[in-house]
Amino acid sequence: MATPKEMSDFLASVERRAFKQAVFAVHEEESALDIVQDAMMKLAEKYSARPAEELPLLFQRILQNAIRDHFRRGKVRSTWTTLLSNLGLGGEDEEGDPLESLEIDDDGNVPASPEGRLEQSQVMGAIEEAVQALPDRQREAFLLRYWEELDVSETAKVMGCSEGSVKTHCSRATHALAKILKQKGITL
Amino acid sequence: MNEREFAKRMKPWLDRSADGLGEMQATRLKSARLRALDRVREPVRVLGLVTVGAGTADTLRYAVVPRALMWLPLLALIAVLAAKSLEETTDLGELDAALLTQELPPQAFIDQDFRSWLGKPFN
Numbered sequence: 217m218a219t220p221k222e223m224s225d226f227l228a229s230v231e232r233r234a235f236k237q238a239v240f241a242v243h244e245e246e247s248a249l250d251i252v253q254d255a256m257m258k259l260a261e262k263y264s265a266r267p268a269e270e271l272p273l274l275f276q277r278i279l280q281n282a283i284r285d286h287f288r289r290g291k292v293r294s295t296w297t298t299l300l301s302n303l304g305l306g307g308e309d310e311e312g313d314p315l316e317s318l319e320i321d322d323d324g325n326v327p328a329s330p331e332g333r334l335e336q337s338q339v340m341g342a343i344e345e346a347v348q349a350l351p352d353r354q355r356e357a358f359l360l361r362y363w364e365e366l367d368v369s370e371t372a373k374v375m376g377c378s379e380g381s382v383k384t385h386c387s388r389a390t391h392a393l394a395k396i397l398k399q400k401g402i403t404l
Numbered sequence: 405m406n407e408r409e410f411a412k413r414m415k416p417w418l419d420r421s422a423d424g425l426g427e428m429q430a431t432r433l434k435s436a437r438l439r440a441l442d443r444v445r446e447p448v449r450v451l452g453l454v455t456v457g458a459g460t461a462d463t464l465r466y467a468v469v470p471r472a473l474m475w476l477p478l479l480a481l482i483a484v485l486a487a488k489s490l491e492e493t494t495d496l497g498e499l500d501a502a503l504l505t506q507e508l509p510p511q512a513f514i515d516q517d518f519r520s521w522l523g524k525p526f527n
Contacts, residue, residue, distance in 0.1 A: 220441065220444050223441065223444055224437070224441055227437045227440060227441070228437060231433045231434075231436070231437055232422040232423065232425055232433065233418075233419075235422070235425065235429065235433055236418070236421060236422045236425075245429065249429070249432055249433070249436065252433065252436060253436035253439070253440070256436055256437055256439075256440035257436075257439065257440045257443055259440070260440040260441055260442075260443045260444045261440075261443040261444075264443075264444040336420075339417070340417060340420060340421050340424070343414065343417050343418070343421070344421055347418070358411070359418075361411070362408075362411035362412075362414065362415060363414075363415060363418050363419075386407065386411075387407055390410050390411060393410070393414070394405075394410055404410070404413035404414065404417070
């Protein structure tokens, strides 16, 4: 079973990538933080008795389920909001205010110097936008397979689909990303 | 460039994007991690026989045991009734045994003439 130190090291190694994955999926940092926190708690609470080598796959499963749950809850909430606003019972104060999405992205990373740094941050921004623009399943497959470095069968298990579907999603994601980056004049 | 090669070149950029998180997000992630680690519990030995994870032990303690306890009164009632019925069976058995071991044959007790021969009132 994983020792508390192994669990701690694992979570520390994966938390930033998990946060980014959640941000790419839900496009919102606050919800992404909640999702990652829930996933970490669930892993620690329910699976701390599992061997350390099983943690990455378990964590990815929990994380992807948490992201899907977030969308499910959002769907239910928006159904009620639409229903209530159609009935004239308000709903203006709900969280889904479109103006909130216009908030400025202040991630605190001030480019220290030079053009190189600026260019780098522009490329990074373009890559993040491209990843964010992918369809959900394609992005999930691409990130699990090539960022989290799961193999095809592990990715299929996490996504709950066939290995063939994983390959198709990855291939489409890669082509879509390459196309978007090419359009922006970015070569990797 | 093939798929794998393209992905290989993307990975460092994605890593850099994760590493470049703002101070605030990093702090909040760290505190979320520490909160999660508070929930890691040591494995528990059940009846000194097997070691199970804390989650399993909690399931046993909070789900299985209370449900088992709910059935306890019913099981006790069944046990009492079974014991009582066993006791009655034993009584009847003793009666039968006594009847059969007497000198008088059992038919004698249902024979009307025998009763009148004994000189006892019929009722």
